[in-house]
Amino acid sequence: MSIISISGLVKRYGKIPALKGISFDVRHGEIFALLGPNGSGKTTTLEILMGLRSFNEGEIRYFDAAGQQKVGLKIGPVFQTPVYYDNLTVRELIKYYSQFYDTPSNHVDKYFDLVNLLDKLDCQYKDLSGGQKQQLSILLSLVNDPDILFFDEPSNALDPQIRLKIWDIIRTLKSEGKTIIFTTHYIEEAEALADRVSILSKGEILVTDNPENIIKLYNDSFKVEFTLEQPVDVESFEQFGVVGMSFFDGVYSFSVDSINGRLMQIVKDMSEKLSISKITIGKSSLEDVFVRLTGEKAAS
Amino acid sequence: MRQLANFFIMQCIIAYRSKTALFWSFLYPLAMLVLMLSVFGDAKGAGVTGDDPRLMTVTGVFVITIMSGGIFALTTVLAADFQSGVYKRLKVTDLNRFHVTIGLMLRQLIIIVLGIMLVTAGAAVLFSVYPNGNFFSVLLLIFIGSVLFSSVGIIIANLCSRPQTAIAIANAIFLIMIFLSGSTFPKTFFPDWLAVISQTLPASYLFDLIESQLFYGESLLENSQDFLVLSAMCLIAFGISVKTFKWE
Incomplete structure:
Protein backbone atom coordinates (compact mmCIF):
# COMPACT_ATOMS: atom_id res chain seq x y z
CA MET A 1 0.00 0.00 0.00
CA LEU A 217 17.83 -7.42 -13.94
CA TYR A 218 20.80 -5.35 -15.00
CA ASN A 219 23.89 -7.26 -14.10
CA ASP A 220 23.30 -10.84 -12.95
CA SER A 221 26.84 -11.78 -13.71
CA PHE A 222 30.30 -12.17 -12.27
CA LYS A 223 32.85 -9.43 -12.17
CA VAL A 224 36.53 -10.04 -12.80
CA GLU A 225 38.95 -7.45 -11.49
CA PHE A 226 42.72 -7.51 -11.86
CA THR A 227 45.79 -5.31 -11.89
CA LEU A 228 48.80 -5.50 -14.20
CA GLU A 229 52.42 -4.79 -13.45
CA GLN A 230 52.69 -3.15 -16.89
CA PRO A 231 49.41 -1.42 -17.87
CA VAL A 232 48.17 -1.98 -21.44
CA ASP A 233 45.44 -0.42 -23.58
CA VAL A 234 41.92 -1.76 -22.78
CA GLU A 235 41.30 -2.47 -26.48
CA SER A 236 44.17 -4.95 -26.53
CA PHE A 237 42.06 -7.36 -24.47
CA GLU A 238 39.90 -8.07 -27.53
CA GLN A 239 42.57 -10.59 -28.58
CA PHE A 240 41.48 -12.67 -25.57
CA GLY A 241 37.80 -12.45 -26.53
CA VAL A 242 37.00 -9.95 -23.75
CA VAL A 243 34.43 -7.27 -24.52
CA GLY A 244 33.50 -4.33 -22.27
CA MET A 245 36.82 -4.13 -20.44
CA SER A 246 37.04 -1.01 -18.23
CA PHE A 247 39.98 0.57 -16.50
CA PHE A 248 39.66 2.79 -13.44
CA ASP A 249 42.13 3.78 -10.77
CA GLY A 250 44.68 1.15 -11.83
CA VAL A 251 42.14 -1.70 -11.87
CA TYR A 252 40.91 -3.53 -15.01
CA SER A 253 37.46 -5.09 -14.82
CA PHE A 254 34.98 -6.95 -17.00
CA SER A 255 31.84 -9.00 -16.47
CA VAL A 256 30.96 -12.55 -17.50
CA ASP A 257 27.63 -14.34 -17.32
CA SER A 258 28.93 -17.35 -15.43
CA ILE A 259 32.12 -18.97 -14.23
CA ASN A 260 32.76 -21.60 -16.89
CA GLY A 261 35.53 -23.06 -18.95
CA ARG A 262 35.61 -20.03 -21.26
CA LEU A 263 36.41 -17.66 -18.39
CA MET A 264 39.14 -19.96 -17.16
CA GLN A 265 40.62 -20.01 -20.69
CA ILE A 266 40.57 -16.19 -20.87
CA VAL A 267 42.37 -15.92 -17.51
CA LYS A 268 44.91 -18.55 -18.59
CA ASP A 269 45.58 -16.75 -21.93
CA MET A 270 45.95 -13.40 -20.23
CA SER A 271 48.34 -14.71 -17.57
CA GLU A 272 50.56 -16.19 -20.27
CA LYS A 273 50.92 -12.90 -22.16
CA LEU A 274 50.54 -10.30 -19.36
CA SER A 275 51.97 -9.98 -15.86
CA ILE A 276 48.82 -10.10 -13.70
CA SER A 277 49.67 -9.07 -10.15
CA LYS A 278 46.26 -9.62 -8.48
CA ILE A 279 42.94 -11.02 -9.67
CA THR A 280 39.52 -11.33 -7.97
CA ILE A 281 36.28 -12.83 -9.25
CA GLY A 282 33.05 -11.89 -7.47
CA LYS A 283 29.32 -11.46 -7.86
CA SER A 284 28.22 -8.11 -9.33
CA SER A 285 27.02 -5.52 -6.84
CA LEU A 286 24.61 -2.59 -6.92
CA GLU A 287 27.66 -0.43 -7.52
CA ASP A 288 28.32 -2.24 -10.83
CA VAL A 289 24.73 -1.58 -11.89
CA PHE A 290 24.99 2.03 -10.75
CA VAL A 291 28.17 2.57 -12.77
CA ARG A 292 26.68 0.84 -15.76
CA LEU A 293 23.43 2.85 -15.64
CA THR A 294 24.76 6.28 -14.70
CA GLY A 295 28.19 6.02 -16.22
CA GLU A 296 29.64 7.49 -13.05
CA LYS A 297 31.90 6.02 -10.40
CA ALA A 298 30.22 5.74 -7.03
CA ALA A 299 31.26 7.54 -3.88
CA SER A 300 32.89 5.45 -1.22
CA MET B 1 -0.73 31.30 19.76
CA ARG B 2 1.26 28.58 21.56
CA GLN B 3 3.61 28.28 18.59
CA LEU B 4 4.11 32.06 18.47
CA ALA B 5 4.77 32.21 22.23
CA ASN B 6 7.33 29.40 22.04
CA PHE B 7 9.05 30.89 19.01
CA PHE B 8 9.21 34.29 20.77
CA ILE B 9 10.64 32.80 24.00
CA MET B 10 13.18 30.79 22.02
CA GLN B 11 14.24 33.92 20.14
CA CYS B 12 14.64 35.84 23.41
CA ILE B 13 16.92 33.11 24.79
CA ILE B 14 18.98 33.16 21.58
CA ALA B 15 19.33 36.97 21.74
CA TYR B 16 20.22 36.86 25.45
CA ARG B 17 23.05 34.40 24.72
CA SER B 18 24.34 36.28 21.69
CA LYS B 19 27.22 38.63 22.47
CA THR B 20 26.74 40.38 19.12
CA ALA B 21 23.07 41.05 19.84
CA LEU B 22 23.87 42.35 23.31
CA PHE B 23 26.56 44.67 21.92
CA TRP B 24 24.38 46.19 19.20
CA SER B 25 21.30 46.40 21.41
CA PHE B 26 22.76 47.84 24.59
CA LEU B 27 26.42 48.84 24.46
CA TYR B 28 26.23 50.52 21.05
CA PRO B 29 23.31 52.86 21.94
CA LEU B 30 24.93 53.70 25.28
CA ALA B 31 28.24 54.46 23.57
CA MET B 32 26.38 56.61 21.00
CA LEU B 33 24.69 58.50 23.85
CA VAL B 34 27.97 59.26 25.60
CA LEU B 35 29.68 60.18 22.34
CA MET B 36 26.88 62.34 20.99
CA LEU B 37 26.14 64.12 24.26
CA SER B 38 29.85 64.84 24.60
CA VAL B 39 30.23 66.14 21.03
CA PHE B 40 26.82 67.61 20.16
CA GLY B 41 25.52 68.15 23.68
CA ASP B 42 24.81 71.81 23.30
CA ALA B 43 22.63 72.19 20.22
CA LYS B 44 21.95 75.91 20.75
CA GLY B 45 24.59 76.73 18.15
CA ALA B 46 22.42 74.99 15.57
CA GLY B 47 19.50 77.26 16.35
CA VAL B 48 17.72 74.79 18.63
CA THR B 49 15.76 76.33 21.45
CA GLY B 50 13.91 74.73 24.34
CA ASP B 51 14.23 73.67 27.97
CA ASP B 52 17.27 71.47 27.51
CA PRO B 53 18.80 71.27 24.02
CA ARG B 54 20.54 68.03 24.96
CA LEU B 55 17.15 66.31 24.76
CA MET B 56 17.41 66.59 20.99
CA THR B 57 20.57 64.47 21.14
CA VAL B 58 18.79 61.95 23.39
CA THR B 59 15.95 61.85 20.83
CA GLY B 60 18.54 61.07 18.16
CA VAL B 61 19.97 58.21 20.23
CA PHE B 62 16.44 56.84 20.76
CA VAL B 63 15.92 56.72 16.99
CA ILE B 64 19.37 55.21 16.40
CA THR B 65 18.58 52.53 19.01
CA ILE B 66 15.29 51.70 17.28
CA MET B 67 16.88 51.59 13.84
CA SER B 68 19.96 49.59 14.83
CA GLY B 69 17.77 47.09 16.72
CA GLY B 70 15.32 46.89 13.85
CA ILE B 71 17.22 47.17 10.60
CA PHE B 72 20.78 46.33 11.45
CA ALA B 73 20.48 43.63 14.12
CA LEU B 74 17.62 41.81 12.41
CA THR B 75 19.10 41.88 8.91
CA THR B 76 22.45 40.58 10.16
CA VAL B 77 21.03 37.73 12.20
CA LEU B 78 18.28 36.76 9.78
CA ALA B 79 20.50 36.76 6.67
CA ALA B 80 22.98 34.44 8.41
CA ASP B 81 20.16 32.16 9.59
CA PHE B 82 18.65 32.05 6.10
CA GLN B 83 21.96 30.98 4.67
CA SER B 84 22.60 28.31 7.30
CA GLY B 85 19.15 26.81 6.68
CA VAL B 86 17.69 27.30 10.18
CA TYR B 87 14.47 28.71 8.75
CA LYS B 88 14.25 26.05 6.06
CA ARG B 89 14.06 23.54 8.92
CA LEU B 90 11.45 25.67 10.70
CA LYS B 91 9.35 25.80 7.53
CA VAL B 92 8.80 22.05 7.82
CA THR B 93 7.15 22.55 11.23
CA ASP B 94 3.65 24.00 11.63
CA LEU B 95 5.04 27.50 12.22
CA ASN B 96 3.82 29.95 9.60
CA ARG B 97 5.27 33.22 8.38
CA PHE B 98 3.07 35.23 10.79
CA HIS B 99 4.43 33.31 13.79
CA VAL B 100 7.98 33.91 12.64
CA THR B 101 7.75 37.57 11.63
CA ILE B 102 5.67 38.57 14.66
CA GLY B 103 7.91 36.53 16.98
CA LEU B 104 11.02 38.22 15.62
CA MET B 105 9.43 41.67 15.84
CA LEU B 106 8.31 41.11 19.44
CA ARG B 107 11.82 40.01 20.37
CA GLN B 108 13.28 43.13 18.77
CA LEU B 109 10.66 45.28 20.51
CA ILE B 110 11.69 43.94 23.91
CA ILE B 111 15.37 44.46 23.10
CA ILE B 112 14.74 47.99 21.80
CA VAL B 113 12.63 48.97 24.82
CA LEU B 114 15.34 47.68 27.16
CA GLY B 115 17.97 49.54 25.12
CA ILE B 116 15.98 52.78 25.33
CA MET B 117 15.49 52.32 29.08
CA LEU B 118 19.25 51.95 29.36
CA VAL B 119 19.81 55.09 27.27
CA THR B 120 17.28 57.03 29.35
CA ALA B 121 18.94 55.89 32.58
CA GLY B 122 22.38 56.70 31.14
CA ALA B 123 21.24 60.19 30.12
CA ALA B 124 19.84 60.83 33.59
CA VAL B 125 22.72 59.37 35.62
CA LEU B 126 25.69 60.43 33.50
CA PHE B 127 24.45 63.77 32.10
CA SER B 128 21.47 64.76 34.26
CA VAL B 129 19.21 64.92 31.21
CA TYR B 130 15.55 64.13 31.91
CA PRO B 131 13.16 63.61 28.98
CA ASN B 132 9.70 65.24 28.85
CA GLY B 133 6.62 63.72 27.30
CA ASN B 134 3.87 61.24 27.92
CA PHE B 135 5.28 57.82 28.77
CA PHE B 136 2.60 55.88 26.86
CA SER B 137 2.86 58.08 23.77
CA VAL B 138 6.61 57.55 23.68
CA LEU B 139 6.10 53.82 24.19
CA LEU B 140 3.60 53.76 21.32
CA LEU B 141 6.09 55.54 19.06
CA ILE B 142 8.82 53.09 20.06
CA PHE B 143 6.43 50.22 19.24
CA ILE B 144 5.57 51.62 15.81
CA GLY B 145 9.21 52.46 15.06
CA SER B 146 10.35 49.05 16.19
CA VAL B 147 7.79 47.21 14.03
CA LEU B 148 8.55 49.49 11.07
CA PHE B 149 12.31 49.08 11.13
CA SER B 150 12.17 45.37 12.06
CA SER B 151 9.97 44.93 8.98
CA VAL B 152 12.56 46.76 6.89
CA GLY B 153 15.25 44.44 8.32
CA ILE B 154 13.22 41.35 7.44
CA ILE B 155 12.51 42.66 3.93
CA ILE B 156 16.21 43.31 3.25
CA ALA B 157 17.21 39.84 4.52
CA ASN B 158 14.49 38.28 2.35
CA LEU B 159 15.36 40.11 -0.82
CA CYS B 160 19.10 39.42 -0.72
CA SER B 161 20.45 36.02 -1.64
CA ARG B 162 23.77 36.55 0.18
CA PRO B 163 24.28 37.71 3.79
CA GLN B 164 27.08 40.08 2.71
CA THR B 165 24.74 41.87 0.30
CA ALA B 166 22.01 42.09 2.95
CA ILE B 167 24.40 43.59 5.51
CA ALA B 168 25.78 46.09 2.97
CA ILE B 169 22.27 47.26 2.05
CA ALA B 170 21.22 47.40 5.71
CA ASN B 171 24.31 49.50 6.45
CA ALA B 172 23.58 51.89 3.60
CA ILE B 173 19.94 52.37 4.61
CA PHE B 174 20.87 52.67 8.28
CA LEU B 175 23.52 55.33 7.63
CA ILE B 176 21.32 57.36 5.27
CA MET B 177 18.52 57.29 7.84
CA ILE B 178 20.64 58.32 10.83
CA PHE B 179 22.33 61.16 8.95
CA LEU B 180 19.25 62.51 7.19
CA SER B 181 16.62 62.04 9.89
CA GLY B 182 18.12 64.59 12.25
CA SER B 183 19.28 61.88 14.64
CA THR B 184 22.92 62.92 14.44
CA PHE B 185 22.87 66.41 12.87
CA PRO B 186 20.13 68.99 13.41
CA LYS B 187 18.09 69.38 10.22
CA THR B 188 18.73 73.12 10.40
CA PHE B 189 22.18 72.30 8.95
CA PHE B 190 20.61 70.85 5.77
CA PRO B 191 20.19 72.82 2.55
CA ASP B 192 16.56 73.16 1.42
CA TRP B 193 16.72 70.33 -1.15
CA LEU B 194 18.19 67.92 1.39
CA ALA B 195 15.61 68.94 3.99
CA VAL B 196 12.85 68.02 1.50
CA ILE B 197 14.41 64.57 0.89
CA SER B 198 14.98 64.10 4.62
CA GLN B 199 11.31 64.76 5.36
CA THR B 200 10.21 61.77 3.27
CA LEU B 201 12.18 59.25 5.34
CA PRO B 202 10.37 57.09 7.91
CA ALA B 203 13.21 57.78 10.37
CA SER B 204 12.53 61.50 9.97
CA TYR B 205 8.87 61.06 10.94
CA LEU B 206 9.89 58.95 13.91
CA PHE B 207 12.53 61.48 14.98
CA ASP B 208 10.12 64.42 14.69
CA LEU B 209 7.40 62.62 16.64
CA ILE B 210 9.70 61.48 19.45
CA GLU B 211 11.26 64.95 19.49
CA SER B 212 7.81 66.49 19.84
CA GLN B 213 7.33 64.30 22.92
CA LEU B 214 10.72 64.46 24.62
CA PHE B 215 11.76 67.96 23.68
CA TYR B 216 8.57 69.97 23.33
CA GLY B 217 6.26 67.85 25.49
CA GLU B 218 3.53 67.91 22.81
CA SER B 219 0.73 65.34 22.51
CA LEU B 220 0.39 62.93 19.60
CA LEU B 221 -2.88 64.63 18.65
CA GLU B 222 -0.99 67.83 17.92
CA ASN B 223 1.09 65.83 15.41
CA SER B 224 -1.66 63.52 14.19
CA GLN B 225 -0.78 63.89 10.51
CA ASP B 226 2.82 62.78 11.01
CA PHE B 227 1.61 60.03 13.33
CA LEU B 228 -0.79 58.70 10.69
CA VAL B 229 1.89 58.75 7.99
CA LEU B 230 4.31 56.85 10.25
CA SER B 231 1.61 54.33 11.18
CA ALA B 232 0.75 53.81 7.51
CA MET B 233 4.43 53.27 6.67
CA CYS B 234 4.61 50.75 9.52
CA LEU B 235 1.57 48.82 8.29
CA ILE B 236 2.84 48.73 4.70
CA ALA B 237 6.33 47.59 5.76
CA PHE B 238 4.85 44.93 8.06
CA GLY B 239 2.60 43.64 5.25
CA ILE B 240 5.52 43.44 2.81
CA SER B 241 7.75 41.70 5.36
CA VAL B 242 5.15 38.98 5.98
CA LYS B 243 4.31 38.65 2.29
CA THR B 244 7.93 38.39 1.16
CA PHE B 245 9.11 36.09 3.96
CA LYS B 246 10.63 33.16 2.08
CA TRP B 247 12.35 31.07 4.79
CA GLU B 248 15.72 30.69 3.05
Missing part, protein backbone atom coordinates in the same frame (compact mmCIF):
# COMPACT_ATOMS: atom_id res chain seq x y z
CA SER A 2 1.49 3.36 -1.05
CA ILE A 3 1.95 6.28 1.31
CA ILE A 4 3.17 8.63 -1.44
CA SER A 5 2.62 8.35 -5.16
CA ILE A 6 4.57 10.63 -7.49
CA SER A 7 3.84 10.81 -11.19
CA GLY A 8 5.39 12.88 -13.95
CA LEU A 9 7.18 15.26 -11.59
CA VAL A 10 8.95 18.05 -13.47
CA LYS A 11 11.04 20.75 -11.84
CA ARG A 12 12.92 23.47 -13.67
CA TYR A 13 15.28 26.05 -12.18
CA GLY A 14 14.75 28.80 -14.74
CA LYS A 15 15.28 27.02 -18.04
CA ILE A 16 17.43 24.28 -16.52
CA PRO A 17 15.50 21.04 -15.97
CA ALA A 18 16.28 19.44 -12.59
CA LEU A 19 13.63 16.71 -12.75
CA LYS A 20 12.36 15.43 -16.09
CA GLY A 21 9.04 13.79 -15.26
CA ILE A 22 9.96 11.27 -12.59
CA SER A 23 7.44 8.78 -11.20
CA PHE A 24 7.63 6.39 -8.27
CA ASP A 25 5.66 5.37 -5.23
CA VAL A 26 6.72 4.73 -1.65
CA ARG A 27 4.98 2.06 0.41
CA HIS A 28 3.91 2.21 4.05
CA GLY A 29 6.64 1.05 6.42
CA GLU A 30 9.42 0.69 3.88
CA ILE A 31 12.85 2.28 3.59
CA PHE A 32 13.07 3.84 0.16
CA ALA A 33 16.36 5.15 -1.24
CA LEU A 34 16.93 7.76 -3.91
CA LEU A 35 20.39 6.88 -5.16
CA GLY A 36 22.30 9.03 -7.58
CA PRO A 37 25.41 11.06 -8.20
CA ASN A 38 25.64 14.74 -7.21
CA GLY A 39 23.29 16.88 -9.27
CA SER A 40 21.01 14.01 -10.21
CA GLY A 41 17.95 15.59 -8.55
CA LYS A 42 17.78 13.60 -5.29
CA THR A 43 17.63 16.57 -2.92
CA THR A 44 15.28 18.50 -5.21
CA THR A 45 12.89 15.51 -5.19
CA LEU A 46 13.08 15.24 -1.41
CA GLU A 47 12.56 18.96 -0.89
CA ILE A 48 9.52 18.93 -3.17
CA LEU A 49 8.06 16.04 -1.16
CA MET A 50 8.74 17.96 2.05
CA GLY A 51 6.91 21.00 0.69
CA LEU A 52 10.04 23.14 0.60
CA ARG A 53 10.02 23.59 -3.18
CA SER A 54 7.33 24.00 -5.79
CA PHE A 55 7.26 21.91 -8.95
CA ASN A 56 6.29 22.74 -12.52
CA GLU A 57 4.39 19.66 -13.62
CA GLY A 58 3.21 16.34 -12.25
CA GLU A 59 1.23 15.08 -9.31
CA ILE A 60 1.97 14.01 -5.74
CA ARG A 61 -0.66 12.07 -3.83
CA TYR A 62 -0.59 11.06 -0.15
CA PHE A 63 -2.41 8.09 1.36
CA ASP A 64 -3.16 6.86 4.86
CA ALA A 65 -2.59 3.27 5.98
CA ALA A 66 -6.09 2.32 4.79
CA GLY A 67 -5.31 3.57 1.29
CA GLN A 68 -7.50 6.67 1.58
CA GLN A 69 -6.08 9.76 -0.09
CA LYS A 70 -4.98 12.49 2.34
CA VAL A 71 -4.26 16.20 1.90
CA GLY A 72 -0.84 15.93 3.47
CA LEU A 73 1.31 13.91 5.83
CA LYS A 74 3.07 14.63 9.09
CA ILE A 75 6.70 14.68 8.09
CA GLY A 76 10.02 14.45 9.92
CA PRO A 77 12.96 16.02 8.07
CA VAL A 78 16.67 15.35 8.47
CA PHE A 79 18.79 17.63 6.32
CA GLN A 80 22.19 16.90 4.86
CA THR A 81 23.76 19.44 7.20
CA PRO A 82 22.00 19.73 10.57
CA VAL A 83 20.64 23.27 10.93
CA TYR A 84 19.69 24.49 14.37
CA TYR A 85 20.38 27.51 16.55
CA ASP A 86 23.94 27.28 17.84
CA ASN A 87 23.40 28.65 21.31
CA LEU A 88 20.38 26.60 22.37
CA THR A 89 20.88 23.46 24.42
CA VAL A 90 19.76 19.99 23.30
CA ARG A 91 17.01 20.12 25.95
CA GLU A 92 15.78 23.51 24.70
CA LEU A 93 15.82 22.46 21.06
CA ILE A 94 13.71 19.40 21.85
CA LYS A 95 11.33 21.47 23.98
CA TYR A 96 10.79 24.28 21.48
CA TYR A 97 10.72 22.23 18.28
CA SER A 98 8.13 19.94 19.91
CA GLN A 99 5.94 22.98 20.49
CA PHE A 100 6.11 24.19 16.89
CA TYR A 101 3.55 21.61 15.78
CA ASP A 102 -0.23 21.82 15.93
CA THR A 103 -0.32 18.56 17.87
CA PRO A 104 2.77 18.52 20.10
CA SER A 105 3.91 15.12 21.23
CA ASN A 106 6.04 14.04 24.18
CA HIS A 107 6.64 10.61 22.75
CA VAL A 108 10.15 11.61 21.65
CA ASP A 109 11.41 10.59 25.11
CA LYS A 110 11.23 6.94 24.04
CA TYR A 111 13.86 7.58 21.37
CA PHE A 112 16.48 8.84 23.81
CA ASP A 113 17.91 5.34 24.12
CA LEU A 114 18.32 5.25 20.38
CA VAL A 115 20.64 8.25 20.26
CA ASN A 116 23.60 8.91 22.54
CA LEU A 117 22.50 12.29 23.81
CA LEU A 118 21.25 11.74 27.35
CA ASP A 119 24.44 13.16 28.83
CA LYS A 120 24.40 16.07 26.37
CA LEU A 121 20.99 17.50 27.21
CA ASP A 122 22.42 20.68 28.69
CA CYS A 123 25.11 21.13 26.05
CA GLN A 124 24.67 23.89 23.53
CA TYR A 125 24.23 22.76 19.94
CA LYS A 126 27.50 24.36 18.84
CA ASP A 127 29.41 22.15 21.31
CA LEU A 128 28.14 18.85 19.82
CA SER A 129 30.20 16.76 17.41
CA GLY A 130 29.04 16.21 13.82
CA GLY A 131 27.67 12.77 14.66
CA GLN A 132 25.84 14.06 17.74
CA LYS A 133 24.34 16.88 15.70
CA GLN A 134 23.03 14.40 13.13
CA GLN A 135 21.60 12.16 15.87
CA LEU A 136 19.90 15.20 17.43
CA SER A 137 18.57 16.08 14.01
CA ILE A 138 17.02 12.61 13.77
CA LEU A 139 15.58 12.95 17.28
CA LEU A 140 14.06 16.33 16.37
CA SER A 141 12.55 14.83 13.22
CA LEU A 142 10.50 12.58 15.51
CA VAL A 143 9.00 15.22 17.81
CA ASN A 144 5.70 15.36 15.92
CA ASP A 145 5.32 11.57 15.60
CA PRO A 146 5.61 11.80 11.79
CA ASP A 147 3.95 9.54 9.23
CA ILE A 148 7.05 9.63 7.08
CA LEU A 149 10.71 10.56 7.60
CA PHE A 150 12.81 12.28 4.95
CA PHE A 151 16.56 11.87 5.38
CA ASP A 152 18.74 13.83 2.97
CA GLU A 153 22.13 12.10 2.85
CA PRO A 154 21.96 11.32 6.57
CA SER A 155 25.47 9.92 6.92
CA ASN A 156 27.24 12.29 4.57
CA ALA A 157 30.70 13.31 5.81
CA LEU A 158 30.38 11.26 9.02
CA ASP A 159 33.03 8.79 10.13
CA PRO A 160 32.29 5.08 9.54
CA GLN A 161 31.44 4.35 13.17
CA ILE A 162 28.83 7.11 13.32
CA ARG A 163 27.53 6.07 9.91
CA LEU A 164 26.84 2.58 11.24
CA LYS A 165 25.10 4.13 14.26
CA ILE A 166 22.88 6.20 11.96
CA TRP A 167 22.08 3.03 9.97
CA ASP A 168 21.08 1.27 13.20
CA ILE A 169 18.77 4.15 14.10
CA ILE A 170 17.16 4.04 10.65
CA ARG A 171 16.63 0.27 10.91
CA THR A 172 15.09 0.66 14.39
CA LEU A 173 12.72 3.33 13.12
CA LYS A 174 11.63 1.01 10.30
CA SER A 175 11.06 -1.80 12.80
CA GLU A 176 8.69 0.57 14.63
CA GLY A 177 6.67 0.99 11.46
CA LYS A 178 8.04 4.31 10.25
CA THR A 179 8.25 4.95 6.52
CA ILE A 180 11.60 6.41 5.54
CA ILE A 181 12.76 7.99 2.31
CA PHE A 182 16.43 8.83 2.13
CA THR A 183 18.80 10.14 -0.48
CA THR A 184 22.35 8.94 -0.76
CA HIS A 185 25.26 8.74 -3.11
CA TYR A 186 26.76 5.91 -1.03
CA ILE A 187 25.80 2.72 -2.83
CA GLU A 188 26.60 0.50 0.12
CA GLU A 189 24.22 2.61 2.20
CA ALA A 190 21.36 2.05 -0.24
CA GLU A 191 22.21 -1.66 -0.50
CA ALA A 192 22.42 -2.07 3.28
CA LEU A 193 19.30 -0.13 4.27
CA ALA A 194 16.78 0.18 1.48
CA ASP A 195 13.88 -2.11 0.76
CA ARG A 196 13.60 -0.44 -2.61
CA VAL A 197 15.86 1.90 -4.54
CA SER A 198 15.35 4.42 -7.32
CA ILE A 199 18.50 5.20 -9.26
CA LEU A 200 18.46 8.79 -10.50
CA SER A 201 20.69 10.37 -13.08
CA LYS A 202 20.39 13.85 -14.60
CA GLY A 203 16.83 14.32 -13.36
CA GLU A 204 15.53 10.97 -14.58
CA ILE A 205 14.77 7.72 -12.77
CA LEU A 206 16.65 4.91 -14.46
CA VAL A 207 15.21 2.07 -12.42
CA THR A 208 13.11 1.47 -9.27
CA ASP A 209 13.11 -1.90 -7.55
CA ASN A 210 14.65 -3.72 -4.61
CA PRO A 211 18.46 -3.94 -4.76
CA GLU A 212 18.51 -7.70 -5.46
CA ASN A 213 16.12 -7.38 -8.40
CA ILE A 214 18.06 -4.45 -9.83
CA ILE A 215 21.26 -6.48 -9.73
CA LYS A 216 19.53 -9.49 -11.28
